[in-house]
Amino acid sequence: MATTIHINLKHQSYLREPEATELGRKIISESIKLIDELGFEAFTFKKLATEIGSTEASVYRYFENKHKLLVYLVSWYWAWLHYTVIFHTQNIEGPRERLARAIEVITKAGEADDPAVVYIDERVLHRVVVAESSKVHHTKEVDAENKAGYFLELKHFCHYLALVVLEINPAYPYPHALMTTTLEAAHQQLFFAQHLPSLTEVKGERYSETIGFLKQMVFAAVDQHLNDR
Amino acid sequence: MATTIHINLKHQSYLREPEATELGRKIISESIKLIDELGFEAFTFKKLATEIGSTEASVYRYFENKHKLLVYLVSWYWAWLHYTVIFHTQNIEGPRERLARAIEVITKAGEADDPAVVYIDERVLHRVVVAESSKVHHTKEVDAENKAGYFLELKHFCHYLALVVLEINPAYPYPHALMTTTLEAAHQQLFFAQHLPSLTEVKGERYSETIGFLKQMVFAAVDQHLNDR
DNA sequence: TATGTATAATAGTAATACTATCAAAAAAGT
DNA sequence: ACTTTTTTGATAGTATTACTATTATACATA
DSSP, X not given: OOOOOOOOOSSOSSSSOGGGSHHHHHHHHHHHHHHHHHOTTTOOHHHHHHHTTOOHHHHHTTOSXXXXXXXXXXXXXXXXXXXXXXHHHTTOOSHHHHHHHHHHHHHGGGGOOSOSSTTOOHHHHXXXXXXXXXXXXXXXXXXXXXXXXTTHHHHHHHHHHHHHHXXXXXXXXXXXXXXXXXXXXXXXXXXXHHHOGGGOSOOTTOHXXXXXXXXXXXXXXXXXXHHHO | OOOOOOOOOSSOSSSSOGGXXXXXXXXXXXXXXXXXXXXXXXXXXXXXXXXXXXXXXXXHTTOSSHHHHHXXXXXXXXXHHHHHHHHHHTTOOSHHHHHHHHHHHHHGGGGOOSOSSTTOOHHHHHHHHHHHTHHHHSSTTHHHHHHTTTTHHHHHHHHHHHHHHHHHOTTOSOHHHHHHHHHHHHHHHHHXXXXXXXXXXXOTTOHHHHHHHHHHHHHHHHHHHHHXX
């Protein structure tokens, strides 16, 4: 799809809408690259401003601080992935096949080759999300930020997947728990394969192994309760 | 067990052994409380020093920076949990029962009631690990720190659990991946139950639901391949 | 032409994350 | 008991971070 899609976030992690201006779009595209390069802790608005030939103060007009910028990026990622999963499963009838395909798309998000938006490199964003997304909710402000709706995109996506699980087996008691575990594991196994290989059987960047592991685990869990009845 | 155990870390995340001196032990016990209270980002060595009636410079003689202190705490936690799991499963013969018990102990680590070391409150440490442990490896220094052995305690624990899985089903192809996923999920479900409840069926602090979810998932995954043969 | 809006340039502040120095206190060795 | 070493406390200082504020200019719009 060469179509440019527009992703609407359901909350105000930003001060000014970054999609609306040239500077805003530069902030998004360059922050993704810079966080990927430096890691989130070493990333600063000053470095970002220098990189895009602007000033610290200008960046602060778009985002209150770098944490909110990360919230924005991660939310955008979940909304994009949700859209991508729906796109790749729309013509699949059986819920089993749809869930299987969803697991593939989620795991291979780092190989995505259809840019949805010109100024966002989804592959790099995927790396950023794998490495940094847990920092979005692991703060003392989770509850306040949750109230502000900062995690709605993940919640909606998780709920969508949970409904597919329930289509397969309406009696399965933990669909949301299983799907959050799956989403997290898809990232974790990739990260471990690259950095802490003794913690997983998955090798290097071989997505197929993660997919194999996740599918087997998910379907075993969902199907077992089916047999129980 | 009222016995005081000594946990030996296999690496030097510290500059001076904190267990060896009064000040070192105060640093450990008070940092756990303070990180729990403030969150890791707002926690500083200056605040810690004030809290224990010492100085910033003195704290820096034990740990290079707050990140290494967190590495120490998390490593200690994994070594302690490994020990605790072995302690609670030593007389259990069947590997299925041993794995089931291990999952219970891991999930209920936040209720642990036998202090292994006087100056460490394992319940508070558990909260800190749930909220902050992912920050230990999600940095640009992972590979260097991995080389330095900073993650050995988790690796050993994971490997121990993987071997139990293989005892149940030697043909199961992803024992390490399954156990890291389980360890992570045990934390994640607890965190979500408390802060983002729509992401899980687990309610509040009800450990039993997390245990139910994890046991069903793990045994379904491990057993399915058993049937396949 | 007037008016609002976005940006750049500059300056400044409080807090953080350290490092260095030195003297006093405590512990260890003989 | 005396010396030596180690550990701590006190103090000071630096570079960087994470901001906020002010003003001038450019640019778009009505």
